[in-house]
Amino acid sequence: MKILHMADTHLGFSAYRKLTEDGMNKREIDIYNSFKQCIDYAVKSKPDLILHAGDLFDSVRPTNRAITVALEQIIRLSKKKIPFIVISGNHETPKLRETGNIFKIFEHLDHVYPIYNNKYETIPFEIGSKKILIHAVPHCQTKEGFLDNLKKVKPDSSVDFNVFMAHGAVTGIKEFKMNEFNELFIPTKALSKDFDYIALGHYHNYTEIVENAFYSGSPERLTFAEVEGKKGCIEIEPGSKTRYKFIEIDTRPMIDAAPINCSNLNIEEITRNIREIIQKIEPHNKIFRITLENIPSHIYRGIDFNQIRKLCSGAVHFEIKSDVIKEGELRVSENYKIESIASEFENFLRNRDITEKEVLLKLGLEYIQKIESKDEGR
Template sequence: MKIVHIADTHLGYNAYRAIDKETGLNLREQDTNAAFKQAIDKIIKLKPTLVVHSGDFFDGSRPSNRTISFALKQLLRLTSANIPIVIISGNHSTPRIKGWGSIFSIFEFFEGIYPVYQAEYELINIGGIKLHCIPQCQSKDSFAIELNKLQNIDFSKPYNVLVLHAAIAGIKEFSMDSEFNELLIKEKQLSPMFDYIALGHFHRQVKMKDNAYYAGSTERFGFGEAGEKKGFLVVDLKTNKVEPHYLDIRPMVDLKPIDSAKKEPEQIMQELKIAIEETKPKDKIVRLNVINLTKDTYRELDFEAIKQLLNQAAFYMYNFQTAKSQALSLNPETFGSLDQEFKQFLQPTQIKNKNELAKLGIEYIKKAEDACV
C-alpha cells in the first residue's frame, strides 16, 4: 500500500525579470510548472494508491487562468491513470478574507480530486486509507481547535494518515521566516498512532519522527534553497519505508562570499572571474556575493566584464555589501515578488522588531495583491 507525499509546488510562482525566450513567460514560472509536470510523470509511472498534497499547491490564492489551466491538466493526467489526489490548502493558497471564496472549490467538480480548504478538519476515506486533513485556518486559535479534534480519532485499521501544513513550534529551522499566517504545531502533537504524517510548509525534505516527514518543495524558491535536492516522497504504509524521489530542475548557485577587505579592484575581479568560471553558469541561476566593499572599490569594479562572464546564465544577481552589511547594489533586473523585495529591503536595516514588521508588511502586500486581481 504505497502513497506519494508531495507539497509546496507553488504553481503560479514567478520572480526576477527573467523571461523564457520560447514562451515569453516568466522563467521561474516556467521552471515551477516544469518541475510539477516532471513530478506527475514520475508518479504516473510509480502507480501509487493515491497522492497526498500537503499544502501550497498554488503560490497565491488567486492564480492566473494560465496557472489554473496548467494545474488542472496535470491533475487530470493523474486521475485518468486512476490515481486520486487529496490536496489541502496552505497559507499561500488561502484567501486572506474568507468571503472571497477559494480557487480549490473548482476541484470539487472533478472525480478523483479531493480538495480540503474549508479551514476545518475533514476525514477522507480512499482505498482503505483514512486521511485526517487539517487545511490552513484563519487564525492560530482556530487551528488549535481543529488540532484538538484529533484526540477523538478512531485509530482502528485501515491505515491512518494525518495531513497538515504548518511549522514545528520552537524549532526555528522549520519555520519559513516572515511567512504570512504561518501556523504552528507542537512536536508532541505528531502522534505515533498515525501510520504516517504528511507535513507541508518547510521546503526541505526532512524526517521529523519515524512516521512524520516534510516532503519539501518541488522547486527552489530562494537562494536559501540553492543546492538542495527537490522532489517528493513515496511512502509504503505496510512496511513504513519512506523513499525520496528527486526531480531534475534548474541549478541554483549561491556563490561563496568573496571578502574584498584590503583588496584592489583587480584582485576582486580576478577572484570573481575564477568563481564564475568554476560554477559553469550556463542555464543556471547565479548570485554573486561580495562583502566588505568600500564605495570607491565598488565603483571601480568592471561590471561589463562580469556581465560577459555570466551572459549564458539563465539569470544572475549581485549581493554586494559594505563592511556594515549595507547592500550597495541591486541589479535593476533582479526584482522578485513584492514580499520578497520587502524582506530583502528590511534585511540590512537595524529596525527593532524586524520580524513583526516583516509579517505585518507582507500581510498588507498580500491583501493589496488579492484586491488587485
C-alpha cells in the same frame, strides 16, 4: 500500498527577468515542469494515494495559465483513478472568506479531494484489504482556529493506517519558518507517534522532522535559501516497518558560490576572483549568486559590474550579494532582509518607548491585514 507525498509546488510563481521564446517567464515554466515531472512519476508508478500538503498555487488568485497547468496535470491522475488529496496552504487561502477558494474548481473532478474549508476533515479509503484514514488540516484564517483544529486530530485505532497532513511551520525542534505574513505554526506535540505517516507542507527543503513526519519540500527552488538539498517528492510504503524513498526530479541548477572575503583584496584581485568563479560555474541556463564579504565601499564602486554581467549573459539569473563596509561606519548588508510588513511593524514598535504599545500594535496589525486582504482583489 504506496503513497506519494508532495507539497509547495507554487504554480504561478515567477522570478527574474529571463523569458522563453514565447515570452513567458522562464522560472514560471520551470515550476510547471517540476510539477509535471512529479505527476509523470505518479502516472508511471501508480501510487494508491497522492497527498499534496499545501501551496499548490502561489497565490489566492492564480493566473489562467497556472490554473490550466494544475487542471491538466490533476486530470491525468483523475483519469488513472489515483486519488489526489490536496490541502490549501497559506499562499492560496484567501484572507477573506468572501474571496472564495480556487480549490473549489477541483470539486468537479473525480478522485480529487480538495480540503480548504478552514477545518479538520477526514477522508476514508479502502485499498486492497486495508483501511486508511486521511486526517487533513488545511491552512486556517486564524492561528487560534488552526490550533483548535490540530487539537481535534486523533488517530482512529479501528483502521489499518492513519495518515495526517497539515501545512505550517513546525515549532520547537528547529526553525521551519518561511517568514511569511500569514504562516501558521504546528506544535511538535501535534506530531503524534501514533500516525503511520505525517505529510507536512510549508518548509521548502526536504526534511525528516521525526521518524514518521516529513516535509517533502518544494519540487523547485524558489529562493537561494533552497540551494542545498534535493528536490522532488516522497514515496511511502506504510507497514510494520514503513519504507520511505525520495524521488528526485531534474531541476534547473541553482548555485550559491562560496563567499569571497574582500577585506585584503584590491579591485583587480576581486575581479579576477569573480571571473574564476563564473568560469567554473559555466553560467549558461543556470541561476547563481556570488557573495562579496567585507568589501569597502570605495572598492565596491570601482568594480566593473557591466563587464561581469556580460560574462553571465547566458545565465537565467545572476546576482552579486555584497556586505559593503562604509568608511567610518558599521557594516551594512546590501541585501538587508525585509520581513513581512507585519513583523517589520512589530519589530519597530518593540524598540520604541511608547506607553500604548499594545493598542498601537493591535490597531496597526488590523490595518495591515485589511490592506493585504484588499490586495487579493487585484
